[in-house]
Amino acid sequence: MEILGKKVVITGGARGMGKKFAVDLKNLGAKPFVVDVIEENLHVLKNETGIPGQVVDVTNEKGVESFFEAYTAENGAPDVLINNAGITADALFIKQKGDEIVKFPFSNWEKVLNVNLTGVFLCAREAAFHMVKRGVKGVIVNISSISRAGNLGQTNYSATKAAVDAMTVTWAKELSRYGIRVGAIAPGYINTEMVAKIRPEVLEKLIQNIPRGRLGEMEEISQAVQFILRNEFFSGRVLEVDGAMRI
Numbered sequence: 216m217e218i219l220g221k222k223v224v225i226t227g228g229a230r231g232m233g234k235k236f237a238v239d240l241k242n243l244g245a246k247p248f249v250v251d252v253i254e255e256n257l258h259v260l261k262n263e264t265g266i267p268g269q270v271v272d273v274t275n276e277k278g279v280e281s282f283f284e285a286y287t288a289e290n291g292a293p294d295v296l297i298n299n300a301g302i303t304a305d306a307l308f309i310k311q312k313g314d315e316i317v318k319f320p321f322s323n324w325e326k327v328l329n330v331n332l333t334g335v336f337l338c339a340r341e342a343a344f345h346m347v348k349r350g351v352k353g354v355i356v357n358i359s360s361i362s363r364a365g366n367l368g369q370t371n372y373s374a375t376k377a378a379v380d381a382m383t384v385t386w387a388k389e390l391s392r393y394g395i396r397v398g399a400i401a402p403g404y405i406n407t408e409m410v411a412k413i414r415p416e417v418l419e420k421l422i423q424n425i426p427r428g429r430l431g432e433m434e435e436i437s438q439a440v441q442f443i444l445r446n447e448f449f450s451g452r453v454l455e456v457d458g459a460m461r462i
């Protein structure tokens with residue numbers, strides 16, 4: 216796919232990696248549109264970069280449906296969806312604290328599944344629906360994670376990212392007949408706010424386990440997004456960009 220002039224919807228793109236994807240694609244001549252949950256962050260994005268956006272909670276079926284309906288009525292179906300919105304809410308599955316045994320909070324489980332799994336499902340479904348309806352041979356890029364392999368403290372997050380990979384393969388198989396490609400990227404630890412939340416001593420240990428000896432940069436994941444868009448034979452696979460780290 217030629218990036219120039221393409222309409223790209225990016226979820227969770229008001230900050231972090233999604234913002235980087237949006238800015239880089241705009242600089243390549245695409246027309247990004249961001250959906251996110253905090254209006255103020257969308258204003259900042261618009262003021263800083265000129266990239267438009269709208270408040271849409273990806274977990275809300277009706278909200279996602281009406282967004283894609285309205286977006287398509289105004290612009291035509293998106294050529295690209297980047298399913299980037301994702302959250303963490305880490306906890307140990309079972310944690311013994313003295314005499315007390317603490318369970319993984321169900322609220323953490325639900326919260327992360329809603330955004331990382333249901334949100335990805337809903338946005339991809341709506342984007343694909345409008346692409347097919349309008350005959351747009353588009354691309355869906357899902358952001359997975361190295362944690363898809365299973366990671367300590369991330370029962371919920373790891374489960375969702377493994378599911379994102381499975382949905383990527385499934386959708387690629389199903390949607391190929393309409394000329395739609397679906398790919399995923401599994402980033403390792405990237406220099407973002409999400410990683411800045413990790414305690415410094417834990418982060419230091421973590422970096423020691425990355426064979427490349429450093430965190431990845433957002434630029435390097437953005438390049439992977441562009442590769443997937445451009446490469447017409449790439450579909451149903453997960454691109455690992457992790458500095459050779461294996462969890």
Ligand code: NDP
Nearest residue numbers: 227231232251252272273299300301360402404405407409
């Ligand atoms: P950020 O937390 O920086 O950005 C995520 C964005 O998604 C935020 O703007 C957030 O809003 C938004 N968001 C959260 N919930 C919703 C929702 N319900 N509807 C719409 N938007 C929502 O994340 P990163 O840039 O670090 O990560 C982006 C993606 O990359 C995620 O899928 C993540 O799992 C994945 N990833 C990140 C890695 C890293 O090292 N950072 C490594 C591997 C994968 P708010 O401002 O409210 O938080």
